[in-house]
Amino acid sequence: MGWRTRISRLLSLTLLATLMARALAENALHMPQANCEMQSLGGPSWRSGTIGKVSCKCDGGEGRKMSVRRQGTIESTDSYNGTVVHVDANPANEWERRYECLLDGVIQSHVCVRVYALLNLKDFVCRDVVYYLRCTFSRMENGNFENKTHYQLAMGRAKPIDCRKSEDERSRGKVECSVPIDPNSRAPEWRDFRLIMSDDLGNQSKVLRLTQAEMEVLEWPRGKHNMIQTPNQTCLEWNGPFIYPNRTFELNVQFRHSKLPNLSRNLTVSQMRAVSVFDQVCFGNPPEGNQLFYVSLSRRLHGSPWSERYPEFELTTNASLPARPPRFLANGFSHDRAKRELKVYWLPLDELEFNGAEQTYVASTRYGTKVATTQGSMLAIFTDWDDTQPATVSVWSSNVVGRSLESSQLEVPRLSDIRDRRIYLESYNKTSSRLSWQGPEELGNFTGYIVYWCKLSSKVHDACDDSSSIETTYARETAYNFSGIQGVIRMAVAANYSDGLTTGMRWWSGDSEVPEKPKILRYVEGTIALLVLGSLVLAIQKLRQMADIRVELPVMSEEPTANPLGDVRLFYPANVPPEKFYGTVRKTVTFAEEEPTRWPEIELQEVPRPQPVPQADAYVTNQYVSMSAIGAPCGDGYIKPPPVR
Ligand SMILES: *[C@@H]1O[C@H](CO)[C@@H](O)[C@H](O)[C@H]1NC(C)=O
Ligand SMILES: *[C@@H]1O[C@H](CO)[C@@H](O)[C@H](O)[C@H]1NC(C)=O
Ligand SMILES: *[C@@H]1O[C@H](CO)[C@@H](O)[C@H](O)[C@H]1NC(C)=O
Ligand SMILES: *[C@@H]1O[C@H](CO)[C@@H](O)[C@H](O)[C@H]1NC(C)=O
Ligand SMILES: *[C@@H]1O[C@H](CO)[C@@H](O)[C@H](O)[C@H]1NC(C)=O
Ligand SMILES: *[C@@H]1O[C@H](CO)[C@@H](O)[C@H](O)[C@H]1NC(C)=O
Ligand SMILES: *[C@@H]1O[C@H](CO)[C@@H](O)[C@H](O)[C@H]1NC(C)=O
Ligand SMILES: *[C@@H]1O[C@H](CO)[C@@H](O)[C@H](O)[C@H]1NC(C)=O
Ligand SMILES: *[C@@H]1O[C@H](CO)[C@@H](O)[C@H](O)[C@H]1NC(C)=O
Ligand SMILES: *[C@@H]1O[C@H](CO)[C@@H](O)[C@H](O)[C@H]1NC(C)=O
Ligand SMILES: *[C@@H]1O[C@H](CO)[C@@H](O)[C@H](O)[C@H]1NC(C)=O
Ligand SMILES: *[C@@H]1O[C@H](CO)[C@@H](O)[C@H](O)[C@H]1NC(C)=O
Secondary structure, rough: HHHHHHHHHHHHHHHHHHHHHHHHHHHHHOOOOOEEEEEEEOOOOEOOOOOOEEEEEEEEEEEEEEEOOOOOOOOOEEEEEEEEEEEOOOOOOOEEEEEEEEEEEEEEEEEEEEEEEOOOOOOOOOEEOEEEEEEEEEEEOHHHOOOOOOOEEEEEEOOEOOEEEEEHHOOOOOEEEEEOOOOOOOOOOOOOOEEEEEEOOEEEEEEEEHHHHHHHOOOOOOOOOOOEEOOOOOEEEEEEEOOOOOEEEEEEEEEEEEEOOHEEEEEEEEEEEOOEEEEEEEEEEOOOOOOEEEEEEEEEEOOOOOOOEEEEEEOOOOOOOOOOOEEEEEEEEEEEEEOEEEEEEEEEOHHHHHOOOEEEEEEHHHHOOOOEEEOOOOOOOOOOOOOOOEEEEEEEOOOOOOOOOOOOEEOOOHHHOOHOOOEEEEEEOOOOOOEEEOOOOOOOEEEEEEEEEEEOOOOOOOOOOOOOOOOOEEEEOOOOHHHHOOOOEEEEEEEEEOOOOOOOOOOOOOOOOOOOHHHHHHHHHEEEEEEHHHHHHHHHHHHHHOOOOOOOOOOOOOOOOOOOHHOOOOOOOOOOOOHHHOOOOOOOOOOOOOOOOOOOOOOOOOOOOOOOOOOOOOOOOOOOOOOOOOOOOOOOOOOOOOOOO
């Protein structure tokens, strides 16, 4: 390589270096070094509830975009004249609140402030606990300030006492101040308090007034309760005295039924306790026996706030006698004369009305002379029934405890005497869903028909399944149109008389009950028919001879449908005053043996129980704030001087 070449390379390198240096110098002229100063106006510590301001000033910032924003947020205040002031109204209390200053989007500087809590009482309450008043409230500062914040409470003109962190689990996390009082002197109607909150930034205080009634809130004893359950009432008892002896208090009891929300109850009872070493509350049990309830309690002295609710506990009511007997259906019996059988029908009890397990019914005639066999939940059968005697049938509901105190009565008349009140089921037209029958002969005192039906039934024609209730309606005509009712399976009809003498229900068996007419009558009828037919034939022949007219003869009469009951089923008297079905019920003396029947448990959804609404007592803020200089947060530990102009 020659020297020329070397020189020319050197020259070009020098030229390049010169050009670059010039270019850099020019660039430096257009981009002066940024020197931003950030500052918190009003000191490095703020008080929540006031307005906080920070400013940023950059040398040479004029004409360029300057922003101030709080760390972690996107909102910023922008300016183009070299100074920007950012304002935060009511900053939340915070250990280190950091603001950043940006020039053309690049962070240049930052400042940190400490925001102290504002005295803002929301839930200040005091409880009179004999030797002192226990006042609690939620602390206002955040956890980082806890060691720097102190609370004191002064009652009246007395020296303030120090408050501390509550150790009671029911006021966990709260501040508690125990102000001693003299238990022997009469409590004033109200008391004035002054709460002082001190932190590095100064003291704040608030004056409060509470009435004695507001402070007399009954609290629940800490220990486990002892439950004393009798059939009538339940008592909860705790070791430890009741602190307001001989004063009336109200006890609110909420019963939540385990399955049926409409059996849940809410009641308030008054009670009073004399001096005792036990604290005790008592309440009456719900009337439904053998049921699981969840109970929650709350109590208060007159004029005072309610206590907290005592944690829910279970209460299974003792099984008791069934609430009532079943009710007989109107005219609720049917008689089979051939079998000498009488069946009685009633409306069963609701499962809950049984108040106990082993739910059955017991039916017997008066004085227990005849005992029926119950079948299912709505009928009983008396065998060998004497229809020449009237009788009163009684029915009870029964459970593991015993029979219902009362019974329902059904008067069965002397059936053999009132045959002319019987009706005969005639036919059921499946196409038109129409049941028709022949009305009774006796029309004196007759008021109409009662029609019965149900939608579920096992094979028996005169009974319904336990799960299917028997429904009734009235009819004036000798037919009833079931086409409006879906799925009717069993039907019965009874003639109703105002004097109560009824022959009971007739169940549709599938065959006509209409009796064949006596033989002699049919013979006479047949003879007359033959004679008429004969004269008709003669007349027709005569007519045909006169004018060749064709006439078709009508088919005379079909063989009458065989009636399996035939003439055996005659007319029976009846005597059933219907007010007896639902009216006065009598206690009976004799009891009959009965076979227990098992009942399916009712399955129902549980309903979520309502949540208690938290109580929040708001006190108006009335604060006295004084400020003092504090070391700045944000690590560097010293206050930055104001920016140089
Ligand atoms: C700069 O502009 C802000 C508004 O963006 C204004 O409040 C402030 O007074 C101005 N400062 C100067 C020094 O002009
Ligand atoms: C407060 O002080 C306690 C003990 O003096 C200490 O254990 C705790 O960490 C401190 N809390 C804070 C937030 O400084
Ligand atoms: C703040 O209150 C405390 C306690 O009541 C008291 O000792 C202290 O002097 C008060 N400080 C100021 C600045 O008022
Ligand atoms: C239960 O209450 C009834 C009436 O309320 C009363 O007659 C009966 O004696 C009470 N039984 C018990 C054991 O308290
Ligand atoms: C309670 O509800 C059940 C079913 O939800 C109902 O059968 C019953 O009639 C209701 N009882 C009352 C007293 O409302
Ligand atoms: C119970 O009754 C009280 C008033 O007697 C009422 O304040 C409360 O809300 C009721 N609770 C429920 C769950 O209905
Ligand atoms: C409470 O009442 C009982 C009897 O009613 C009486 O013996 C007792 O002295 C009373 N106690 C108080 C503290 O009034
Ligand atoms: C009632 O029930 C409770 C608890 O189930 C039982 O301890 C108590 O003996 C029962 N009382 C009667 C009279 O059956
Ligand atoms: C049943 O009713 C339908 C419609 O009303 C009718 O057409 C039919 O003839 C009736 N059947 C009998 C056997 O009466
Ligand atoms: C109708 O009832 C009345 C009393 O209720 C009775 O005296 C009368 O004999 C009855 N009439 C007939 C036709 O049964
Ligand atoms: C029965 O009632 C239905 C309406 O419910 C009607 O359409 C029908 O014609 C009635 N049938 C007879 C035979 O009356
Ligand atoms: C049935 O007869 C009773 C009197 O025995 C009367 O009170 C009732 O109203 C009658 N019912 C009908 C539907 O006629």
